[in-house]
Amino acid sequence: xxxxxxxxxxxxxxxxxxxxxxxxxxxxxxxxxxxxxxxxxxxxxxxxxxxxxxxxxxxxxxxxxxxxxxxxxxxxxxxxxxxxxxxxxxxxxxxxxxxxxxxxxxxxxxxxxxxxxxxxxxxxxxxxxxxxxxxxxxxxxxxxxxxxxxxxxxxxxxxxxxxxxxxxxxxxxxxxxxxxxxxxxxxxxxxxxxxxxxxxxxxxxxxxxxxxxxxxxxxxxxxxxxxxxxxxxxxxxxxxxxxxxxxxxxxxxxxxxxxxxxxxxxxxxxxxxxxxxxxxxxxxxx
Amino acid sequence: xxxxxxxxxxxxxxxxxxxxxxxxxxxxxxxxxxxxxxxxxxxxxxxxxxxxxxxxxxxxxxxxxxxxxxxxxxxxxxxxxxxxxxxxxxxxxxxxxxxxxxxxxxxxxxxxxxxxxxxxxxxxxxxxxxxxxxxxxxxxxxxxxxxxxxxxxxxxxxxxxxxxxxxxxxxxxxxxxxxxxxxxxxxxxxxxxxxxxxxxxxxxxxxxxxxxxxxxxxxxxxxxxxxxxxxxxxxxxxxxxxxxxxxxxxxxxxxxxxxxxxxxxxxxxxxxxxxxxxxxxxxxxxxxxxxxxxxxxxxxxxxxxxxxxxxxxxxxxxxxxxxxxxxxxxxxxxxxxxxxxxxxxxxxxxxxxxxxxxxxxxxxxxxxxxxxxxxxxx
Numbered sequence: 001x002x003x004x005x006x007x008x009x010x011x012x013x014x015x016x017x018x019x020x021x022x023x024x025x026x027x028x029x030x031x032x033x034x035x036x037x038x039x040x041x042x043x044x045x046x047x048x049x050x051x052x053x054x055x056x057x058x059x060x061x062x063x064x065x066x067x068x069x070x071x072x073x074x075x076x077x078x079x080x081x082x083x084x085x086x087x088x089x090x091x092x093x094x095x096x097x098x099x100x101x102x103x104x105x106x107x108x109x110x111x112x113x114x115x116x117x118x119x120x121x122x123x124x125x126x127x128x129x130x131x132x133x134x135x136x137x138x139x140x141x142x143x144x145x146x147x148x149x150x151x152x153x154x155x156x157x158x159x160x161x162x163x164x165x166x167x168x169x170x171x172x173x174x175x176x177x178x179x180x181x182x183x184x185x186x187x188x189x190x191x192x193x194x195x196x197x198x199x200x201x202x203x204x205x206x207x208x209x210x211x212x213x214x215x216x217x218x219x220x221x222x223x224x225x226x227x228x229x230x231x232x233x234x235x236x237x238x239x240x241x242x243x244x245x246x247x248x249x250x251x252x253x254x255x256x257x258x259x260x261x262x263x264x265x266x267x268x269x270x271x272x273x274x275x276x277x278x279x280x281x282x283x284x285x286x
Numbered sequence: 287x288x289x290x291x292x293x294x295x296x297x298x299x300x301x302x303x304x305x306x307x308x309x310x311x312x313x314x315x316x317x318x319x320x321x322x323x324x325x326x327x328x329x330x331x332x333x334x335x336x337x338x339x340x341x342x343x344x345x346x347x348x349x350x351x352x353x354x355x356x357x358x359x360x361x362x363x364x365x366x367x368x369x370x371x372x373x374x375x376x377x378x379x380x381x382x383x384x385x386x387x388x389x390x391x392x393x394x395x396x397x398x399x400x401x402x403x404x405x406x407x408x409x410x411x412x413x414x415x416x417x418x419x420x421x422x423x424x425x426x427x428x429x430x431x432x433x434x435x436x437x438x439x440x441x442x443x444x445x446x447x448x449x450x451x452x453x454x455x456x457x458x459x460x461x462x463x464x465x466x467x468x469x470x471x472x473x474x475x476x477x478x479x480x481x482x483x484x485x486x487x488x489x490x491x492x493x494x495x496x497x498x499x500x501x502x503x504x505x506x507x508x509x510x511x512x513x514x515x516x517x518x519x520x521x522x523x524x525x526x527x528x529x530x531x532x533x534x535x536x537x538x539x540x541x542x543x544x545x546x547x548x549x550x551x552x553x554x555x556x557x558x559x560x561x562x563x564x565x566x567x568x569x570x571x572x573x574x575x576x577x578x579x580x581x582x583x584x585x586x587x588x589x590x591x592x593x594x595x596x597x598x599x600x601x602x603x604x605x606x607x608x609x610x611x612x613x614x615x616x617x618x619x620x621x622x623x624x625x626x627x628x629x630x631x632x633x634x635x636x637x638x639x640x641x642x643x644x645x646x647x648x649x650x651x652x653x654x655x656x657x658x659x660x661x662x663x664x
Contacts, residue, residue, distance in 0.1 A: 078502060103470050103500035104392055108429040111397050127599075139569075141599045141629060156545020157569070158597045161629065162650065165597075182544060184394045211545055214394050237548040240533075240555045241564070248529040248544025248566040250499060251394075256412050278553045280650055 002131035002176040003151070003196040003203075004094065004122070005070065009135050012068035012092065013038045014075055014083045016048060016055060020098075021074035024139050025049060031142040033135045037062040059090035070094040072128065072137050077101035080124060084110045088119045095187070096137050097124035104250065107185040114187070121187025125250065127157040127179035140164075140177060148173015150286065151197035153190060154209035155182050155216075155249070159237060162279050163207060170283045175203040182249025184213065190220035198228050205231050205286050208273075210264055212238030213252045217264040225271035233285045234268050235276045236261045287496045290333045292375045293510050294492035297469060298476065301461035304454075304488050308377030317358035320376040321351040327379040330357045332364065332371040335515045337410065342366045347379060369514050380488055385478035386445060387411055388459065390427075390466045392473075399427045399466065401437070401459065405445040407478035433463040454487045469507060470500030519563075519582050526578040528567060535560025537661050538583035538592040538621075540576070542567050542601045550595045553650055559658035562589050569600040576609025577616065584617050591622050591661035595653055598629030607635035611642060622660035626653040 016038025044057030056062035128138010332344030348354035385407035423444035438459035523530030541547035647653035
């Protein structure tokens with residue numbers, strides 16, 4: 001078992017012919033992900049990936065022809081909102097948006113629309129997710145994690161790689177690793193993932209990697225305290241970040257005294273979560 | 287990105303929000319001329335992107351054009367919280383009966399815009415929120431529907447605005463909402479919105495923050511960026527698409543990924559050092575970008591050691607190594623450098639750097655400790 005994706009995931013790639021889209025589609029196929037279709041308006045009818053994956057002009061056509069049940073978006077920030085609306089309108093229930101730099105007002109409109117359609121979004125500005133040994137949807141390197149019983153959820157990309165790699169070096173495996181992304185308005189959040197990990201029989205422990213900005217970690221702490229039986233270990237990045245500055249991620253900013261790492265750590269510790277001082281401490285705390 | 291008061295107010299005015307008559311001036315002579323044209327008492331307001339301008343003496347009332355010139359001379363020579371005053375706004379002075387706060391911002395937790403108003407205007411809204419939160423009226427706006435007239439009315443009622451002003455207030459609230467949407471603002475604020483003694487509503491002060499991610503569709507706003515509020519190194523970094531923030535420590539950091547970059551700073555601090563910067567070279571950075579990043583880090587005279595922490599995913603470690611070598615040849619750094627390469631093509635990268643006289647590290651903790659020691663020069 002795992003969460004969100006598995007062997008039965010039939011993936012559509014929006015922006016499959018672009019630089020990033022084509023490179024990561026190759027990587028996903030090499031990992032074993034079932035990529036059933038690509039979309040690139042104007043290139044419908046072509047075949048890519050050594051003639052194995054058909055390209056369509058629209059999501060609707062791709063879904064009708066291939067039964068895709070998940071989509072990943074690699075198009076640029078300017079076109080990403082439209083790609084999300086299109087995937088939702090084509091009836092795709094799970095959308096992963098890798099694109100960085102989507103304007104925040106666009107994301108508010110997208111999120112509102114997708115919620116009404118009951119479509120799950122992961123990202124944007126995220127590395128996607130991986131169920132080791134089964135399926136990866138996104139850009140997380142395939143060789144840094146092994147199958148196991150630790151669920152990982154994170155707002156960061158490379159920091160997550162550090163953590164799953166540190167686990168792998170000690171022979172500890174991962175059920176599913178989910179990167180929820182670094183934007184202030186995104187789709188799936190910590191609580192969504194924690195709830196799914198709590199319900200997933202394969203997952204026995206959870207690692208949650210947060211960072212400064214917003215109050216999602218505090219809300220997650222409350223969820224852990226009241227709803228979770230499985231142990232959670234955490235790390236919060238940005239303890240030394242100056243206030244009022246965006247630390248790379250659009251959502252990583254301390255504003256008006258809110259979003260501080262210290263407050264998040266305090267809330268998590270009060271909920272019984274072990275908080276690592278640095279990411280390499282995480283395996284020993286598990 | 288922050289806009290100046292005069293820029294924000296001009297945008298609001300385009301959407302039907304009444305603002306005082308006035309113009310911006312770069313010299314005292316211009317200020318005098320504007321005061322003469324306006325022909326009554328004027329307010330001289332420094333245009334700098336920090337709060338507390340009034341307290342710092344950057345806002346003054348002038349009764350005559352002569353006085354306007356004198357005050358403008360004085361204010362244009364000021365520095366407020368480290369920022370030079372390059373322009374003053376000369377506005378007709380309003381006879382203020384009452385001050386209201388009206389603003390729109392993104393409510394991150396609610397994932398919607400929120401319009402906020404308070405009858406206690408004129409002071410920082412954060413202050414009001416802290417001391418008397420019950421005095422703030424909040425209305426969330428459906429991003430697909432926009433601000434509805436009834437919502438603006440609810441706000442007017444909530445702040446006890448006399449009925450005779452409701453119609454104008456609706457025009458102002460709708461104008462502010464449209465300005466916020468059209469400019470991709472993350473904040474659009476009128477503080478104060480005043481009721482004058484002759485019973486008019488006027489936006490006396492304005493503020494806008496624009497979403498940096500949306501500037502690609504607002505070239506006109508992008509041009510308004512005030513470079514005074516940014517360190518020169520940050521401006522230089524932006525040219526290369528690098529995310530860089532200058533800090534006060536002495537260990538330069540070059541990392542791929544924002545979360546890992548923050549973590550690298552944290553761990554340096556954990557082992558007793560101080561980071562000199564935040565720097566995310568981004569995913570898939572090539573040699574040229576790495577070289578630019580290194581030049582920017584080493585241009586800071588405080589830097590006594592540099593820590594490279596690269597976890598190769600999309601970013602290839604051999605590409606990073608190539609950039610490091612290029613930059614070293616060019617910059618000829620005199621400070622010790624600690625490097626940790628893990629992931630995609632790490633082995634190739636390490637081999638390329640074998641003769642580069644760099645300190646290598648295996649783990650994150652090891653790398654941080656070596657950098658801290660190196661920076662102490664022992």
